[in-house]
Amino acid sequence: MSKILTIGEILVEIVATNRGNGFREAVPLIGPFPSGAPAIFIDQVGKLGQECAIISRVGDDDFGWVNINRLTEDGVDVSGIEVLAMGTTGSAFVRYREDGGRNFVFNIRNSACGEIELSDKTLALIDTCTHMHVMGTALYAPSVVTSILTAVERIKAAGGTVSFDPNLRPEILDSPGMREALQTVLSKTDLFMPSGEELFLFAEAKTEKEAVAELLAKGIKAIVVKRGDKGASYFDKDTQVDLSSYKVEEIDPTGAGDCFGATFVTFWLKGMHPAEVLRYANASGARAVTKAGPMEGASTRAELDALIQAQGNA
Ligand code: ATP
Ligand code: MG
Known part of the structure; x- marks a missing residue:
């Protein structure tokens, strides 16, 4: 039985309810929503009933507990989340611009998840996992990079x-x-x-076809390109x-990309x-x-089946 692991930031997202450029004026806000790309990813994996875990840190505050409670409810093993009595949970303020882009104000590096160091307990947790998912956003601080690379090495070494x-x-x-960390993970x-x-x-290649061929030649087994509202491709x-x-x-x-990725990995591992x-x-x-x-x-399998049935093969 496979078990999927990720390591990285857990935070809350607080979103401006009107569009505009950034936060240099008072704007109406909604939130906190549980967030952090690795957290969204692993929550979607858990919702599909797949065994999974996350290693992270939060503060002993409502922003931390809103995340732990949600992940627990959705079936994620949260034993690798350390709750720091003296820490503060990370946050991201998000405002959509008129052009559809987003402006962020992040507090990650100075929050509890700004350092994620492994312990005997989390090393033992890593050794129960068979697949590691790395989120590029999680490579934001040296201790987190070290933790991620350690997990990648251990899980790969165990097959x-x-x-x-x-x-x-x-x-x-x-x-x-x-x-540098992005390149090491890619390898x-x-x-x-x-x-x-x-x-x-x-x-190096300039066309998608050539870039895909170049990466497959380096030993990557499969590539999935996400294209927002244009769909996606597999190679x-x-x-x-x-x-x-x-x-x-x-x-x-x-x-969207996190839920997409979580669902892809979960079903890909089923063969x-x-x-x-x-x-x-x-x-x-x-x-x-x-x-x-x-x-x-994030969706359950029944919800995905219902959309696929309603709209066919897109
Ligand atoms: P993010 O990092 O912001 O979560 P991403 O850039 O990693 O997003 P996207 O390409 O935006 O990922 O979205 C992932 C997938 O979700 C797409 O390939 C597509 O399958 C689906 N998707 C995204 N936006 C839409 C949309 N507006 N309508 C339908 N499907 C969508
Ligand atoms: Mg993404």
Whole structure:
């Protein structure tokens, strides 16, 4: 039986209810919503009934407990979340611009999850897991990078697999050591899940076809390219599958890539045909955008089946 692990930031998201540029004026807000790309990812895995765990840190405050309670409810093993009595849980303020882009104000590095160090307890937890998912956003601080690379090494050495979603945010791309860490993770990756242009940050080639071929030649087994409301594509050395997106009303796009990725990894590990796996992931990404709050749109398998049945193969 497989068990999926991720390591990284847990935070709350607080969202401006009107559009505009950033936070240099008073704006109406809604939240806190449980968040953090690794947390959204693992919550979606748990909701699908797949065994899974997260290693992270939160403060002993309501923002921390809103996350722990939600993850527990959705079936995630939270024994690797350390609650720091003297810590504060991370936060992100998000405001959508008129052009559909987003501005963020993050408090991650100075929050409880700004340092995630492994202990005997979390090392033992890592050794119960068979798959490690790395979120690029989680490579924001040296101690977290070390913890992630340790987990990747241990799980690979025991015959497990690694997936990697670069999930890059310009606000955190220039954290110390982040670019090197991204390359190290890529060299251990079995399943790579960039969104759109991120592919070209990891390949020399200038066209998608060539970039995919270049990365597959380096030993990556499968690549999934996420394309927002345009759908997604799957590539391995023998197969290519392209799907357009399901038609849904987009309320809040944050978390789509995380839910998509979680669903892809969960079904991929079951050994299902890539076209079928991509269909479930595509449905999961679509459902994710229909709810306000990044984790609120995570789906059960029954909900994914219902969307697939209602709209066919997209
Ligand atoms: P984020 O990091 O902001 O969560 P991402 O860039 O990693 O997002 P996206 O490409 O935005 O990922 O979304 C992932 C997948 O979710 C898409 O490939 C698609 O299958 C689905 N999806 C996203 N937005 C929509 C939408 N508006 N309508 C239908 N499906 C969508
Ligand atoms: Mg993403």
